[in-house]
């Protein structure tokens with residue numbers, strides 16, 4: 355059932371309406387063994403979660419008899435941002451994921467985000483699904499803050515992602531939805547995957563398999579689940595950032611989600627005017643190439659790749 359969780363009139367004549375779909379066991383909410391919440395679209399230009407919300411809902415509709423818990427799906431926490439392909443909340447131009455936990459007695463956006471948090475409280479687990487921007491692509495990964503890593507790792511291990519990045523500081527900033535929920539004792543995982551403004555169905559299916567695996571382990575789903583993998587786990591110190599030293603056109607030479615050796619050539623930065631290679635981008639360490647630039651135009655300092663180094 356589609357329910358409205360928060361509604362707000364903006365002074366500019368627009369509305370913000372945040373809705374969720376609540377799926378319940380065929381016997382009704384009273385028969386539920388627990389509750390999972392899926393959230394996406396806090397950043398309106400990150401659309402990988404749209405497919406995940408659709409596909410989770412589709413699989414449950416196909417076999418409602420296996421659902422043993424409550425599943426709340428929020429595809430669009432920043433609906434105006436999704437409508438207009440904006441990362442931030444349009445008109446007020448603020449990052450919604452820097453506004454949590456909000457305040458029920460505060461300003462308009464404070465009240466909206468507080469209503470969302472209050473609705474999610476009571477869930478046994480929450481997954482907040484993000485995508486990258488349109489410049490770099492990420493393999494499916496869970497990002498955790500060190501503060502909650504011990505508590506969240508057992509859940510994250512079930513999600514069928516390729517990698518778990520502990521202490522990924524910016525993603526799990528204090529005023530994010532996930533951090534706020536974790537402080538309020540709702541285990542909340544941040545999933546990052548794919549790239550901005552697009553949907554990678556293969557990555558989506560991988561994470562959906564993980565979501566059903568989590569539900570199965572928590573007793574929320576009794577149907578069959580697809581085989582899942584054990585993710586690679588990192589600590590912050592092991593993640594190597596590779597930035598461009600030149601301005602030019604970046605041409606990757608390595609497949610994404612690939613184990614590289616130290617000094618392997620990840621790609622080249624070329625000059626289309628002179629037809630020359632300006633620099634070769636080499637792996638400073640061996641490990642898993644988990645972030646890879648997809649947008650070819652690069653300037654000095656731009657992120658080209660990230661490698662999860664192997665101990």
Ligand SMILES: [Zn+2]
Nearest residue numbers: 397400484485
């Ligand atoms: Zn995001």
